[in-house]
Amino acid sequence: MGTVNKDFFERRDFNRDFQRGGAPAPGWEEAAKSGETLVPTHCCFCGVQCGMHLKVKGGAVVGVEPRDYPHNLGNLCPKGVVAYQQVGHPERLRQPLIRRGGKGGSLEPATWDEALDLVVSRWKALQAEHGPDSVAVYSGSSMTNEKCYLAGKFGRVALRTRHVDYNGRLCMSSAGAAYSKAFGLDRCPLPMTDIPLARCILVLGSNIAECFPILTSWVWRARDQGAKLIVVDPRETASARTADLWLPVKPGTDVALLNAMLRWAIQHGRVDERYVHERTVGWDELRATVEPFTPEHAERICGVPAERIVAAARMYAEASPSLIMHARGIEHSTHGVNNCLAAINLALARGQVGLPGGGTMMITGQGNGQGGREMGQKANQLPGYRHIDRDDDRAAIAKVWGVDPAELPGPGAAATEMIGLMNAGEIKSCIVMCSNLMVSLPDNRQVASALAKLDPLVVVDFFLSETAERADVVLPGTVWCEDEGTTTNLEGRVIKINQAAEPPGEARRDWEILCDLAARLGRGEWFAFRSARDIFDELRRATAGGIADYAGITWEKIDAQDGVFWPCPSENHPGSPRLFTERFNHPDGRARLVAVPYLPPAEEPGGDYPFRLTTGRVVYHYLSGTQTRRLAFLNDQAPEPWVELHPAAAERLGIASGERVRVRTRRSSMEVKALVTPTIRPDTLFVPFHYGNKQAVNQLTNSASDPGVKIPEFKTCAATIERLGTTEAPAAEPVRNFDARGTPEMFPYSTGEGRSPDEDESKTY
Amino acid sequence: MAIHTLFVDPSRCIGCRSCEAACRECDSHKGESMIMVDFVDRGASVATQPTVCMHCEDPIAPCAQVCPVMAILVTPEGVVQQADTSRCIACQNCVYACPFGVPKIDVAAKLMKKCNLCYDRTSRGLKPWCAQVCPTQALWYGDYEEFSLARRGHAVRRTGFGAQEVRTRVFHVLPDGTARLDVAGLLAEAQQDLGRAAPARREAWVL
Numbered sequence: 001m002g003t004v005n006k007d008f009f010e011r012r013d014f015n016r017d018f019q020r021g022g023a024p025a026p027g028w029e030e031a032a033k034s035g036e037t038l039v040p041t042h043c044c045f046c047g048v049q050c051g052m053h054l055k056v057k058g059g060a061v062v063g064v065e066p067r068d069y070p071h072n073l074g075n076l077c078p079k080g081v082v083a084y085q086q087v088g089h090p091e092r093l094r095q096p097l098i099r100r101g102g103k104g105g106s107l108e109p110a111t112w113d114e115a116l117d118l119v120v121s122r123w124k125a126l127q128a129e130h131g132p133d134s135v136a137v138y139s140g141s142s143m144t145n146e147k148c149y150l151a152g153k154f155g156r157v158a159l160r161t162r163h164v165d166y167n168g169r170l171c172m173s174s175a176g177a178a179y180s181k182a183f184g185l186d187r188c189p190l191p192m193t194d195i196p197l198a199r200c201i202l203v204l205g206s207n208i209a210e211c212f213p214i215l216t217s218w219v220w221r222a223r224d225q226g227a228k229l230i231v232v233d234p235r236e237t238a239s240a241r242t243a244d245l246w247l248p249v250k251p252g253t254d255v256a257l258l259n260a261m262l263r264w265a266i267q268h269g270r271v272d273e274r275y276v277h278e279r280t281v282g283w284d285e286l287r288a289t290v291e292p293f294t295p296e297h298a299e300r301i302c303g304v305p306a307e308r309i310v311a312a313a314r315m316y317a318e319a320s321p322s323l324i325m326h327a328r329g330i331e332h333s334t335h336g337v338n339n340c341l342a343a344i345n346l347a348l349a350r351g352q353v354g355l356p357g358g359g360t361m362m363i364t365g366q367g368n369g370q371g372g373r374e375m376g377q378k379a380n381q382l383p384g385y386r387h388i389d390r391d392d393d394r395a396a397i398a399k400v401w402g403v404d405p406a407e408l409p410g411p412g413a414a415a416t417e418m419i420g421l422m423n424a425g426e427i428k429s430c431i432v433m434c435s436n437l438m439v440s441l442p443d444n445r446q447v448a449s450a451l452a453k454l455d456p457l458v459v460v461d462f463f464l465s466e467t468a469e470r471a472d473v474v475l476p477g478t479v480w481c482e483d484e485g486t487t488t489n490l491e492g493r494v495i496k497i498n499q500a501a502e503p504p505g506e507a508r509r510d511w512e513i514l515c516d517l518a519a520r521l522g523r524g525e526w527f528a529f530r531s532a533r534d535i536f537d538e539l540r541r542a543t544a545g546g547i548a549d550y551a552g553i554t555w556e557k558i559d560a561q562d563g564v565f566w567p568c569p570s571e572n573h574p575g576s577p578r579l580f581t582e583r584f585n586h587p588d589g590r591a592r593l594v595a596v597p598y599l600p601p602a603e604e605p606g607g608d609y610p611f612r613l614t615t616g617r618v619v620y621h622y623l624s625g626t627q628t629r630r631l632a633f634l635n636d637q638a639p640e641p642w643v644e645l646h647p648a649a650a651e652r653l654g655i656a657s658g659e660r661v662r663v664r665t666r667r668s669s670m671e672v673k674a675l676v677t678p679t680i681r682p683d684t685l686f687v688p689f690h691y692g693n694k695q696a697v698n699q700l701t702n703s704a705s706d707p708g709v710k711i712p713e714f715k716t717c718a719a720t721i722e723r724l725g726t727t728e729a730p731a732a733e734p735v736r737n738f739d740a741r742g743t744p745e746m747f748p749y750s751t752g753e754g755r756s757p758d759e760d761e762s763k764t765y
Numbered sequence: 766m767a768i769h770t771l772f773v774d775p776s777r778c779i780g781c782r783s784c785e786a787a788c789r790e791c792d793s794h795k796g797e798s799m800i801m802v803d804f805v806d807r808g809a810s811v812a813t814q815p816t817v818c819m820h821c822e823d824p825i826a827p828c829a830q831v832c833p834v835m836a837i838l839v840t841p842e843g844v845v846q847q848a849d850t851s852r853c854i855a856c857q858n859c860v861y862a863c864p865f866g867v868p869k870i871d872v873a874a875k876l877m878k879k880c881n882l883c884y885d886r887t888s889r890g891l892k893p894w895c896a897q898v899c900p901t902q903a904l905w906y907g908d909y910e911e912f913s914l915a916r917r918g919h920a921v922r923r924t925g926f927g928a929q930e931v932r933t934r935v936f937h938v939l940p941d942g943t944a945r946l947d948v949a950g951l952l953a954e955a956q957q958d959l960g961r962a963a964p965a966r967r968e969a970w971v972l
Contacts, residue, residue: 063790066897076898081786209779213900220777220901224917238779238811619781633786657808679811 038065039500043080044142044480045622047364047490048072048192048214050080054481054500061087061481061501070562071192071491077213079622082631086479087501091463091630093476094505103452107464107474112506112516115473119431119458120520123159126428132409136163136418136427140434141171141372142623144485144497145550146535147510148368149383149542150527151433152376157401157526158518162412163427165379167435168372169415171328173709174336175362176373181337182344182592184585185547186385187370187492188361189353191565191577196221197357200228200319202312204254204343205329205715206363209238210619212327212490215363219325222357228319230312232257233329234614235644235686236679245312248681250303251614251716252601254330257309258342259290259598260298262349264313266290272351279584280348282593289595290345301598303681317350321358328365329616332714334738336706338596348591354580364490366623367480371488374548374566375539380411383539384546393546400542401526414710416441416703422450431458431517433477433510438466439624439692442712443667443703460510465626466692476507479627483509485532486558491577493563494553511535544569547585600737602704603666603718605683607732611649612681613665613719615689615697625690641691642673645721646682650674655723663687664730665719668699674721685719704738768842768887769907771817771896772920774938777903780804780813784895784904791883791894797871799847799880800895815904817895818867818880819924820845820934827931828859828868828879836877843934844884848877864926909936921945 038053051069055062061084066074086092096115097107110118126134137155141148148166155164176186183189195201195218209216216239223229231240232247232254240246249257265271266287276283295306295313302309316322324347330339344353344360352358364370376383376397386393388411398405413421419441421427441447448470451457456472459465468474481500488494503509508516511532518527529535533555544551549567557564557571565575583589605612620634628634643663645655655661657676662669663685672687672695680686687697702717718734785798805812821827826845829837836852837859839845848859848868855875859868868879883893887906891897896906905912912920918938923945924931930945937946956962 066892074892074897075900075902076783076787077900078781078783078786081783081790081898209901210781213779213781213783216779216901224915236811238813241811242776619779633789637782675807677808677810 036062039481039498040067041481041498041500042069042487042495043076044083044086044367044627045079046212047366047369048212049367049487049489049493049495050076050214052076052080052083054084056500059501071489071493072214073217075214075217078620078634078637079628082633084481085631086462086627087481088504089463089630092504092507093462093464093474094507095476096506097471097474099472103455103472107469107471112508115475116516116520119456119473120517122456123429123521127159130428132160133162133412134426134428135159135161136412136421136430137161137165137377138415138418138430138432138435138437139164139166139377141166141168141366141369143368143372143434143480143510144483144487144532145368145371145375145494145539146485146532147434148372148375148377149539150511150514150529150535152378152383153401153526154514154518155377156408157403158514158521158523160407160409162409163379163418163421164377164412165415165418166372166377167415167440168366168369168378169710170440170712170714171365172331172362172369172373173414174331174333174706174711175326175340177709178337178340178344179362181594182341182348183353183580185579186373187548187566187579188364188490189359189579190356190361191491191493192218194357194578195219195323196225196227198222198227198321198323200230200316200322202230202232202316202322202324203239203243204232204258204324204326205331205339206325206327207233207235207237207239207329207616208325208327208363211365211617212363213619228315230315232312234612234681234684235616245308245315247302247304247308247312250301250681251329251612251684252333252713253302253598254339255335255342255596256293256298256301256598257304258339258346259293259596260295260309261313261316262286262342262346263290263293264295264310265317265346265349268314268317270317271349275351276349276593279589280591280593281588282595286345286349286593286595289597293598303683316346320350320352321355322347322350322352323358324360325363326360327363329715332711333716334602334704334706334713335596335599336711337708338599341594342596344591345593345596348593353591354582356578359580362490368487370490370492371486371494374488374543376542379414382542384543384550385548386546396545397542400538403526416705416710416712419447419450422453425453428454429456429458430454431460432467432471433460436461436465436467436624436626436692438470439626439690439696439698441703442698442701442714444696444698445668446703460513461626462507463626463630465624466696475513476505477510477513478503478507482507483511483532486536486553486555488566489563492565493577494550494558494566495563496555496558601716602713602736602738603702603716604735604737605718606735608730609665609718609720609734611683611685611719611721612716613663613685613687613700614715615687615701618688618690621688621690623690625692629690638688638690640673641688641695641697642675643721644675644677644680644686646680646684647676647678648682649721650676653721653723655721660724662722662724662726663700663719664722665700665702665717666734667702670694670697670699671724685721689714768844768882770820771882771893771935772905772907772912772916772938773815773817773935774903774905774916774918775812775814776918776938777901778802778813778815779901779903780811781900783898783900784815787894787898788880791885793885794878797878799878815895816865816867817904817935818845818882819865819931820882821864821931822934823932827862827864831858831862833858840884844882844887846881846884847879850876853877864924864929864931912936919943924948925950
């Protein structure tokens with residue numbers, strides 16, 4: 001190796017050190033010993049829950065270092081790299097706030113006693129006058145299992161209200177219901193480390209590159225070994241760009257595509273007859289249902305050429321193991337459950353579910369989106385996926401909690417339904433934890449009016465979110481690394497979050513706040529927890545014998561074996577990374593094939609609304625952006641929303657890239673910058689949803705939701721786009737197949753999740 | 766401790782800028798990234814490309830060769846360092862000499878800044894930050910043999926600029942069968958597409 005920069009005065013030549021020793025300059029080794037400690041933990045953001053080390057010095061979190069954990073192997077996405085900057089962030093809430101002088105007043109600092117007493121006295125008065133169900137709990141899934149568990153228990157035992165639900169309603173409810181229906185168990189059936197075994201990966205409605213960057217590396221590991229990649233997405237995402245096949249379907253039409261692919265597999269002898277015969281029920285009806293879905297028929301519905309549909313069917317059905325990965329793209333739909341079932345049908349017909357590297361994989365979005373939906377903070381569930389309307393389940397939990405089973409409330413309203421009940425005056429107060437309703441719920445004018453009717457609206461958060469801004473009482477909570485506990489990632493792997501810092505100012509851990517509120521409500525004896533570990537131990541007992549069985553999981557075991565996959569019924573059980581290898585979780589051990597017809601989305605283009613508006617994410621932001629919009633590096637990359645439209649549409653409307661335009665739906669309109677790019681269908685518009693107030697695309701979205709699980713249809717509604725000079729309001733209405741009020745079983749609610757009578761009988765999930 | 770090298774595969778890049786976020790975490794240039802991720806043309810595609818120092822081997826470090834104050838060091842392993850802050854006079858010679866557009870001048874600080882392959886980490890057996898975090902491993906750290914066993918694509922370390930060719934420590938990953946990255950050739954092709962005359966070939970100027 002030659003070199004340059006040899007100074008002819010040797011003593012002046014500082015290059016000499018390098019030439020001689022080849023060692024780094026002195027000082028670097030010492031720098032590494034400068035009193036920093038590394039706290040092993042996980043990222044607070046998406047469902048992948050990457051392992052990371054937080055660098056702590058003098059009690060402050062000063063940085064991040066890689067942690068070689070089995071599912072991220074030391075890699076991190078940009079959100080993970082800067083996550084630590086939330087600790088000590090100047091905008092953190094450091095003391096309770098009270099809106100003095102009623103709704104018109106301003107939020108002013110208060111003491112904990114003042115704030116909690118105010119909340120409790122108001123709740124007691126409301127519940128005495130209007131019954132226990134007048135107060136609701138709206139919780140979230142981006143917090144530890146311990147907190148999620150406590151939120152459910154707080155609602156049912158301290159407040160004794162039936163209205164307990166959480167933001168996972170907007171996230172995993174349709175996939176969860178589909179997996180329960182088909183497999184009898186709601187969990188991703190295989191670990192991420194299985195992905196490289198797949199020979200073909202079909203990605204349905206997931207921008208994995210931006211939403212789950214670390215998952216992308218597993219897809220690439222499969223591709224390095226020759227796996228084919230098919231991406232179904234109306235946008236050419238970074239994953240679709242290099243895929244073997246990209247199917248830009250019209251948003252909301254996936255069932256037609258999937259049924260057509262299954263029909264092709266049947267016609268070409270690609271069905272695993274033996275598997276279907278031995279391990280499933282419902283084949284004949286399914287076969288008859290998909291029969292009309294010729295590639296040409298699907299082409300007319302989905303808007304992709306029949307040849308591409310056949311190519312996708314061939315590529316998928318000729319490979320084994322083959323893996324279907326799906327996320328919100330197909331799940332945020334008025335037929336979200338059906339979409340997932342259509343995907344499951346395809347995988348079951350190919351005999352893939354249960355094979356290492358094969359089957360279907362739901363990609364849970366929120367940090368603890370998996371654990372959050374098992375812990376009993378769902379409208380119709382108790383811990384461990386138990387049913388709140390089943391006597392044996394109620395008795396089991398009542399025993400753990402030490403209450404009379406008759407005291408436990410029944411099923412309540414789903415999160416999306418709560419808005420209607422608040423507007424109708426049935427819910428009069430609500431405690432919101434770990435959620436930002438003003439950004440995350442559809443048609444947010446309704447949300448604004450609902451929240452304004454609440455007295456008090458209580459928000460527990462660590463930043464003043466758009467929802468907290470409207471609260472009557474704001475209670476400062478903690479970010480993830482100021483507390484400890486467990487989360488369950490998208491694989492079903494239970495992992496441990498460790499504490500690296502103390503809460504700032506007077507902020508308190510969320511579980512401490514709930515316990516304190518419970519004590520002031522006179523229910524303290526059921527909430528005598530002194531640590532997160534106490535809660536975890538009770539949670540283990542509560543889930544024991546349930547479907548999501550945590551009984552055998554201990555914090556020590558999580559550390560010793562790099563996470564434990566539930567179900568784990570006893571301490572000598574190693575956990576269950578791969579599910580359904582021999583039997584499914586229904587009593588007969590067989591999977592259910594559920595024939596699903598094609599149903600159109602609630603609203604379709606027509607009249608003066610010629611486009612389909614779809615919403616989604618960018619890699620720099622997480623959910624409602626409460627956290628990521630406050631982290632400078634992330635916000636600099638995507639400081640405001642934009643609308644993506646195709647050059648053909650832009651040319652027709654005279655819109656230039658970079659111009660501010662107005663996007664309008666039947667509900668409202670908003671001004672955004674236009675990004676003209678051919679990476680989207682010409683009949684589709686895309687706006688990212690992470691932003692608040694005037695920048696929230698959820699001003700425009702449709703609140704129609706799945707009749708069963710009430711997940712809203714974020715992913716398609718009829719829209720138009722116009723230049724700013726245009727003043728004429730559109731007159732002709734789009735095609736409206738149904739709306740929120742027209743959906744069967746929507747309002748008034750009966751129970752949180754509608755079920756057919758025969759399912760009600762068997763209730764195996 | 767042997768220092769390995771980087772493999773840059775733009776086909777895997779998803780433009781997430783995790784590398785930039787991580788690069789900014791280094792205590793020696795906190796808040797500033799020495800790696801750049803750019804959209805190739807967002808009006809046409811979502812394709813993105815990360816740019817790191819290629820650590821030129823032959824000709825060795827053009828930036829260092831033109832440095833009038835000998836501020837840019839090359840370590841025995843061939844890692845081209847950022848200009849030493851006590852010597853750099855911000856003359857920008859390195860900026861003009863670099864064939865890849867890597868060195869940047871911090872006008873306020875009057876200093877040149879560029880990637881040094883995280884010498885503080887790599888010399889101690891760690892990966893450089895960018896490859897450490899890269900979610901798709903579009904930036905991959907290791908050796909050629911390891912790379913060709915584990916990955917698809919053709920790792921190429923020769924880049925042609927007309928008659929001048931540069932061999933670099935860092936590899937680009939190109940489609941199979943591409944012997945070298947021919948920048949001038951691609952430029953000529955693009956100009957022919959636009960109906961313009963191809964630029965004249967010039968003599969190599971650094972040997």
